Amino acid sequence: MENDRAMAEAALTLDEVPREELESAVIRFAGDSGDGMQLTGGRFTETTALAGNDLTTFPDFPAEIRAPIGTTYGVSAFQINFGSRNVMTSGDLPDVLVCMNPAALKVNLSELREGGLIIVDTGTFTDKNLQKAGYEANPLDDGSLDRYRIMAIDISKLTLEAVKDCDVSKKEGLRAKNLWTLGLIYWMYDRDVAATVEWLGTKFKKLPNIAAANIACLKAGHAFGETAELPDGALVYEIKPATFRPGLYRTVTGTEALAWGLVAGSQLAGLKLVFSSYPITPASSVLHVLSRLKAYDVVTFQAEDEIAAAGAAIGASYAGALGVTSSSGPGVALKTEALGLAITAELPLILINSQRAGPSTGMPTKTEQSDLYLAVYGRNADAPLVVLAARSSAEAFDVAIEAVRLATRYMTPVVVLSDTFIANAAEPWRLPDVGTLEPFPVAFHTDAEGFQPYRRDAETLARRWVKPGTPGLEHRIGGLEKDYTTGNVSYDPENHQRMTDVRHEKIARIAGDIPEQEVDQGPAQGPLAVVGWGSTYGPISRAVERSRESGISVSHIHLRYLNPLPRNLGDLLAGFDKVLVPEMNMGQLTTVLRSRYLVPAESVPKVTGKPFKIAEIMDAIRAHSET
Amino acid sequence: MNDTVAIPALTPQDFTSDQEVRWCPGCGDYAIIKAVRKALAEIGTDTKDVVFVSGIGCAARFPYYMDTYGFHTIHGRAPAIATGVKLANPELDVWVVSGDGDGLSIGGNHTLHALRRNVDLNILLFNNEIYGLTKGQYSPTSREGTRSPSTPLGSVDHPLSATRFALGAGARFVARAVDTDQKRLPDILKAAHAHKGTSFLEIFQNCIVYNDGAFDAFAERKNAPETQIFLEHGKPLIFGKERDRGLRLAPGTFSLEVVPLGEGGVDESELLVHDQTNRPLAGILAEMEPPDFPMALGVLFCSPEESYEAAVYAQIEDAKAISKADGIDALLRTGHTWTVEAR
Numbered sequence: 001m002e003n004d005r006a007m008a009e010a011a012l013t014l015d016e017v018p019r020e021e022l023e024s025a026v027i028r029f030a031g032d033s034g035d036g037m038q039l040t041g042g043r044f045t046e047t048t049a050l051a052g053n054d055l056t057t058f059p060d061f062p063a064e065i066r067a068p069i070g071t072t073y074g075v076s077a078f079q080i081n082f083g084s085r086n087v088m089t090s091g092d093l094p095d096v097l098v099c100m101n102p103a104a105l106k107v108n109l110s111e112l113r114e115g116g117l118i119i120v121d122t123g124t125f126t127d128k129n130l131q132k133a134g135y136e137a138n139p140l141d142d143g144s145l146d147r148y149r150i151m152a153i154d155i156s157k158l159t160l161e162a163v164k165d166c167d168v169s170k171k172e173g174l175r176a177k178n179l180w181t182l183g184l185i186y187w188m189y190d191r192d193v194a195a196t197v198e199w200l201g202t203k204f205k206k207l208p209n210i211a212a213a214n215i216a217c218l219k220a221g222h223a224f225g226e227t228a229e230l231p232d233g234a235l236v237y238e239i240k241p242a243t244f245r246p247g248l249y250r251t252v253t254g255t256e257a258l259a260w261g262l263v264a265g266s267q268l269a270g271l272k273l274v275f276s277s278y279p280i281t282p283a284s285s286v287l288h289v290l291s292r293l294k295a296y297d298v299v300t301f302q303a304e305d306e307i308a309a310a311g312a313a314i315g316a317s318y319a320g321a322l323g324v325t326s327s328s329g330p331g332v333a334l335k336t337e338a339l340g341l342a343i344t345a346e347l348p349l350i351l352i353n354s355q356r357a358g359p360s361t362g363m364p365t366k367t368e369q370s371d372l373y374l375a376v377y378g379r380n381a382d383a384p385l386v387v388l389a390a391r392s393s394a395e396a397f398d399v400a401i402e403a404v405r406l407a408t409r410y411m412t413p414v415v416v417l418s419d420t421f422i423a424n425a426a427e428p429w430r431l432p433d434v435g436t437l438e439p440f441p442v443a444f445h446t447d448a449e450g451f452q453p454y455r456r457d458a459e460t461l462a463r464r465w466v467k468p469g470t471p472g473l474e475h476r477i478g479g480l481e482k483d484y485t486t487g488n489v490s491y492d493p494e495n496h497q498r499m500t501d502v503r504h505e506k507i508a509r510i511a512g513d514i515p516e517q518e519v520d521q522g523p524a525q526g527p528l529a530v531v532g533w534g535s536t537y538g539p540i541s542r543a544v545e546r547s548r549e550s551g552i553s554v555s556h557i558h559l560r561y562l563n564p565l566p567r568n569l570g571d572l573l574a575g576f577d578k579v580l581v582p583e584m585n586m587g588q589l590t591t592v593l594r595s596r597y598l599v600p601a602e603s604v605p606k607v608t609g610k611p612f613k614i615a616e617i618m619d620a621i622r623a624h625s626e627t
Numbered sequence: 628m629n630d631t632v633a634i635p636a637l638t639p640q641d642f643t644s645d646q647e648v649r650w651c652p653g654c655g656d657y658a659i660i661k662a663v664r665k666a667l668a669e670i671g672t673d674t675k676d677v678v679f680v681s682g683i684g685c686a687a688r689f690p691y692y693m694d695t696y697g698f699h700t701i702h703g704r705a706p707a708i709a710t711g712v713k714l715a716n717p718e719l720d721v722w723v724v725s726g727d728g729d730g731l732s733i734g735g736n737h738t739l740h741a742l743r744r745n746v747d748l749n750i751l752l753f754n755n756e757i758y759g760l761t762k763g764q765y766s767p768t769s770r771e772g773t774r775s776p777s778t779p780l781g782s783v784d785h786p787l788s789a790t791r792f793a794l795g796a797g798a799r800f801v802a803r804a805v806d807t808d809q810k811r812l813p814d815i816l817k818a819a820h821a822h823k824g825t826s827f828l829e830i831f832q833n834c835i836v837y838n839d840g841a842f843d844a845f846a847e848r849k850n851a852p853e854t855q856i857f858l859e860h861g862k863p864l865i866f867g868k869e870r871d872r873g874l875r876l877a878p879g880t881f882s883l884e885v886v887p888l889g890e891g892g893v894d895e896s897e898l899l900v901h902d903q904t905n906r907p908l909a910g911i912l913a914e915m916e917p918p919d920f921p922m923a924l925g926v927l928f929c930s931p932e933e934s935y936e937a938a939v940y941a942q943i944e945d946a947k948a949i950s951k952a953d954g955i956d957a958l959l960r961t962g963h964t965w966t967v968e969a970r
């Protein structure tokens with residue numbers, strides 16, 4: 001039936017094509033690392049955002065820069081979920097799977113929903129490539145894909161035809177096949193090619209022949225759909241703009257939002273930003289973004305290792321700037337000694353941890369939330385600090401600003417937990433007006449009268465911050481225990497107890513300066529609460545929403561403040577019979593909540609390197625609602 | 628009308644903090660701190676602008692005893708932390724105090740990179756060829772065969788020369804001194820301070836408790852004239868109590884030889900003349916040691932280049948000059964944006 005309809009419609013021109021209206025769709029672009037899938041996804045994201053849809057993306061790429069061509073471990077994918085409604089996850093199961101080669105099909109097929117559409121470039125389904133991907137027979141012929149719809153097109157050939165008038169080699173021409181495919185998808189979803197044409201023109205400004213070839217392919221793919229030499233199984237869709245709050249929007253990744261939030265935060269604090277880091281996936285991109293912002297008075301420093309990066313950030317804070325460092329996985333482990341120094345020296349410091357799957361080197365490009373213990377507990381001795389987590393790419397901007405506020409107000413390190421997913425995922429962002437945000441300027445201490453470096457503010461318990469260069473306030477600080485009053489080195493037993501207590505109390509008191517925990521959705525007490533933190537926000541939110549629609553009483557609580565925890569959280573949790581904690585680790589927040597509040601929290605762990613699917617959380621909710 | 632207010636000259640006392648010094652009596656560190664206070668007083672830098680950053684070790688306690696700004700940090704990391712200080716505020720006069728374990732073992736990597744970057748720091752490496760604070764284990768500069776609690780039968784690994792390490796790392800100022808040499812040490816410290824970029828000064832420091840007399844072969848006063856050569860830029864390489872010996876390249880080789888001067892010896896014109904801008908020369912001078920050669924002290928190498936933080940700030944100023952940067956709100960609005968109208 002569907003096929004017939006597609007065939008019948010095939011002869012119609014674009015305007016006449018009756019488009020099926022969808023609420024949302026999930027597309028997964030998959031190909032070889034060298035096929036430009038991330039670029040394709042990025043362009044589709046921009047165009048889709050400009051078309052007014054809500055969206056979330058999931059770039060999913062291998063750690064190898066150029067794995068051998070055609071292998072399964074060299075497959076790079078980009079998934080986007082977009083719709084006319086609020087989109088909160090990158091989508092459980094793709095509706096459309098674009099496969100630029102057999103390996104891409106092999107790796108991603110299990111993700112496709114039953115009846116979903118597969119678009120393949122038959123030009124790459126050669127015996128050699130099939131063999132490399134581990135196929136014994138061509139899946140396009142052997143009936144193994146009967147449960148799906150297939151658009152088998154020789155994209156390679158059509159790409160070469162499209163570029164024949166462009167001044168490019170065959171190899172250069174073939175590299176544009178991702179844009180041919182993108183053109184076809186644009187047509188399927190009624191998207192305008194203009195923004196991508198403009199982008200290609202700018203990107204390849206110095207290589208006009210390459211720009212021309214790419215643009216020719218984009219248009220050829222689009223025209224292919226339009227003039228409808230369409231094979232069986234194609235459908236065209238319409239996804240109306242989503243309803244957004246009025247305002248000015250852009251798309252943003254977590255990396256960009258964090259970097260810009262740090263710049264905004266340091267300006268609100270009236271401080272110079274000194275950012276020092278050592279390259280590591282996926283944290284490097286924050287360094288890249290900030291390194292381009294020199295004109296905003298940002299000093300960036302690529303240190304010789306993560307320890308030096310943390311050290312330089314501490315040195316910068318000591319000298320009166322805002323020191324920020326960032327890393328992932330093993331790089332964060334290397335910074336732990338330095339964090340201890342910042343804690344006892346009581347200096348502001350921000351550590352951005354873009355968590356990745358571990359232990360050790362683990363899976364560098366895959367996402368996980370398994371550094372919560374490390375952030376909250378991972379130092380020698382009693383060494384408390386502030387831990388915050390961003391729930392989404394756009395929210396990372398606010399979290400970065402809050403990190404700056406807390407670090408400078410309380411003279412403490414703040415760990416910001418992000419993850420691979422947030423770092424790379426893009427979503428629409430309603431732009432804030434930084435000019436209207438409440439500034440929190442740092443007042444450096446300059447009064448020599450009765451000065452002691454560890455004298456504390458009665459309310460915040462923060463010690464005073466003095467810039468070297470201030471006359472009359474020369475003083476020494478360091479990692480040795482300090483006398484409570486004079487700040488001089490002290491090994492006095494009672495004094496150590498007192499200093500440990502005050503360091504602890506200083507962080508605990510921050511609970512009075514952060515908002516009370518709210519319930520994101522659902523009743524404020526009841527049979528079941530799902531508690532999450534970080535990037536699980538999207539899937540938990542959707543899962544709770546759908547479960548509630550199906551009649552289950554369940555609430556969603558999502559934490560931004562992980563240390564200290566919000567002051568009302570214990571009471572809030574006590575109002576639920578059961579607490580369920582989905583996390584991309586083996587139950588770390590679960591342990592924290594249990595130990596802190598003696599609540600019977602239960603873990604829903606997942607460590608596959610991929611975000612939760614909505615269905616997985618719904619299953620857990622259902623299971624815990626039945627018993 | 629201009630009233631000139633006489634700024635009182637600084638004295639070493641102005642750089643002395645109220646903290647009780649806790650080094651062992653007789654430790655070489657006392658002599659060094661005395662020379663540093665004297666040098667700073669003579670330089671006349673305001674105490675408020677001076678920052679001492681140290682790692683961990685006996686040497687690293689140094690900042691506590693100076694009435695300047697000071698940061699006693701973590702083992703080996705002082706060069707990195709000091710780099711951050713300098714990046715935040717290039718105006719500060721930043722000194723790093725480190726030991727042979729601190730600066731060359733756990734922190735070797737940071738020392739290396741500070742030197743190669745040429746951050747404007749004065750790095751003072753107190754080399755006592757031992758881990759003092761942890762009670763006397765051998766260190767990366769300990770000579771082969773050193774007996775210590777962790778090497779009861781003598782160490783079997785080869786020592787590192789701090790000075791040659793610094794030269795190899797690309798340091799643009801490398802000098803060497805003896806802790807008790809109160810005549811020359813302040814001047815060398817002043818030269819290190821005057822040099823913009825990283826200045827590296829190795830100070831042979833006697834640990835009276837765990838490695839007493841390690842440097843006697845050349846540091847002992849009675850031996851000094853015959854076993855030390857004090858380098859001066861542009862001057863021939865002459866040493867000896869009677870200034871009767873000199874250094875030259877053995878004819879046809881790139882090896883130094885000690886030759887007698889004057890009657891029966893060679894003429895002064897045949898001697899090597901110290902050129903502190905010549906890195907290979909500094910390298911072979913640094914190799915010398917008693918008994919066959921004198922120990923080279925003073926400024927081995929000095930060839931300034933733009934310092935790291937100056938280059939960093941120059942880039943920032945350039946970026947500002949050409950940028951259309953118009954505040955953070957404008958930054959957020961670069962690239963594609965779209966407006967959603969109220970309905």
Ligand SMILES: Cc1ncc(C[n+]2csc(CCOP(=O)(O)OP(=O)(O)O)c2C)c(N)n1
Pocket residue numbers: 683684685686687702725726727728729730753755757758759760761766
């Ligand atoms: C991370 C870490 N490892 C080990 C130590 C123990 N430690 C303190 S000082 C020191 C060696 C000091 O030797 P050196 O740098 O030569 O200084 P000295 O005491 O001789 O002046 C060691 C190993 C430490 N404080 N921190």
Ligand code: SF4
Pocket residue numbers: 649650651653654655656685686755759760833834835836837
């Ligand atoms: S142990 Fe050695 S280096 Fe340390 S203070 Fe005593 S004498 Fe000085």
Ligand SMILES: [Mg+2]
Pocket residue numbers: 684726727728753754755756757758759766
């Ligand atoms: Mg030592």
